[in-house]
Amino acid sequence: MDDAHLIETRLDGRELFKGHFLHAFRDTVRLPDGRSTVREYVVHPGAVMIIPLLVDENGQVRVVLERQYRYPVKQVMVEFPAGKLDAGEDILACAQRELLEETGYRATGWARAGVLHPVISYSTEFIEVWFARGLSLGERRLDEGEFLDVFTATPTELLLWCFEGRVTDAKTLTGALWLQNVLAGAWELDWQPPVVPAGGR
């Protein structure tokens, strides 16, 4: 499809701000009609989210979730485990590291579902979405200054919370879409051959 009538091209740009975490830029861009405007955005290294599948003693599938206070929205949020990519880090290695650090779980099976973009109007951030199965529980190793609860829920519970407004985190809502369709057999995952669980850093 020819998208020339939509595409903006960079004319110039500069760093707006580099904080401890936020790194912002302002670019001047040429619009499709030839005029120009500015675009301000945050540069982000990308992240990975894990949908960890457990099977309980009754054969019921459960997912591992977290409760974490998120300062910008001033709420404790229910979320799938997730974390930022370290510089140069392999995405699956990041998924394995974050799952272990935040929840204490190692997984023997991994499948990439897809990618999501949380905030396309002002951040470069992408979040890779991975499923994990074959979980075994070890000891979690939270980053300094990280405080979160780990718990499990059935997919039915998670979907109810999405409907009721108890889950409002967009990445987790996207995870619920994947979970619902994978469990229904509508969306097939491509599970990778089992790997030796990563030992973390």
Place this chain on the structure above:
Amino acid sequence: MDDAHLIETRLDGRELFKGHFLHAFRDTVRLPDGRSTVREYVVHPGAVMIIPLLVDENGQVRVVLERQYRYPVKQVMVEFPAGKLDAGEDILACAQRELLEETGYRATGWARAGVLHPVISYSTEFIEVWFARGLSLGERRLDEGEFLDVFTATPTELLLWCFEGRVTDAKTLTGALWLQNVLAGAWELDWQPPVVPAGGR
């Protein structure tokens, strides 16, 4: 539930940067263990997304979507119509305004689905999710510097694109979760009494 072991409290803060669009702050917060750290985040006025339902001549439900170039991610994205709240603007009025401006559609029926938070780690942004039905097509009035295509698709097509990775915008993926469950009868909407369509600004 007692969340004292999770909650961070503001000790101090200052504006980091105020651009044309981005407005960033850095707060010093007290962590649950009594130590302190900094949190950097963008303040956002909030937004609304519309899931507009059409019924075609064969009785098939279709949704109205947009294709728009998003500069930070350097891609043309498939999205549900959405836009930022003006200062003091009523959320439903914003939904009606954005639907009309971006797509040319007015709706007689509106139902609030819920809210999503696109980026809980570094923005205050929330996006209200509304369904619209009883659509009639008028003339769209894009903002200056706004370029986008409007098209329609069946829910089956949209869900396939979510699975295939052709839809990666988190708000639209969340919209697909709502759409799938509403059309399946699993999630009920509370449709408001019909209103006189808004005339825009």
